[in-house]
Amino acid sequence: MASGFDDDTPLSKHWHETFDEIFQAFSPDEWKLEPTDRNMPTEWRRFKDGAKVMFICDCGNSWTSMRGIVIFWFNKIGESERKEEVKTNAETEKNNEGKDGEHCEGEASSKNTIHQYSLRFKVYGQQCQRCDDEKFQNPEWYKEEVTKVLKNVHQKIGEVFYHFPSKKPDDKKRHGRPRRPHDSKRCQACSEGHCSK
Ligand SMILES: [Zn+2]
Numbered sequence: 001m002a003s004g005f006d007d008d009t010p011l012s013k014h015w016h017e018t019f020d021e022i023f024q025a026f027s028p029d030e031w032k033l034e035p036t037d038r039n040m041p042t043e044w045r046r047f048k049d050g051a052k053v054m055f056i057c058d059c060g061n062s063w064t065s066m067r068g069i070v071i072f073w074f075n076k077i078g079e080s081e082r083k084e085e086v087k088t089n090a091e092t093e094k095n096n097e098g099k100d101g102e103h104c105e106g107e108a109s110s111k112n113t114i115h116q117y118s119l120r121f122k123v124y125g126q127q128c129q130r131c132d133d134e135k136f137q138n139p140e141w142y143k144e145e146v147t148k149v150l151k152n153v154h155q156k157i158g159e160v161f162y163h164f165p166s167k168k169p170d171d172k173k174r175h176g177r178p179r180r181p182h183d184s185k186r187c188q189a190c191s192e193g194h195c196s197k
């Protein structure tokens with residue numbers, strides 16, 4: 001059942017590092033990336049993306065798929081007052097030494113709310129054709145594909161919450177021509193109705 005992304009594998013680290021890099025653009029809002037095994041409630045906004053991924057089964061079989069599906073859900077989960085990093089009065093007075101402060105209270109207070117958001121994601125597995133194990137194998141994601149989907153969801157979130165002009169998602173995939181057609185019967189995303197044609 002483990003999604004393979006809640007542990008400390010180098011790839012999981014890559015998801016989180018890339019996420020931190022891209023999402024710091026929304027600072028001081030706080031965004032958190034977390035894997036999920038379940039679909040999130042409908043009030044969460046949803047963004048689906050795809051990538052070329054690789055599967056490696058314990059039996060030694062390995063295959064690539066152009067239908068590595070990821071679904072993101074995002075939602076605001078709270079807000080808090082910013083911890084005052086604004087200089088204390090004592091300090092301000094010291095710096096101003098008698099001059100009237102140019103400090104504008106009203107302006108500062110409007111920026112003092114920090115919004116907290118959660119970005120959940122689920123990656124979909126496939127079953128091995130050779131050993132016909134019921135279990136869905138976890139996909140291995142190529143680093144550049146991780147970066148691509150995180151940039152796409154960042155753009156989507158920007159459009160929804162931060163007035164970004166809308167842009168078509170990057171749908172270029174790592175080059176590859178799978179040897180076999182997509183095996184829908186063994187695809188978790190297909191079985192849950194998320195795998196696009
Ligand atoms: Zn196998």
Ligand SMILES: [Zn+2]
Nearest residue numbers: 187189190195
């Ligand atoms: Zn599928």
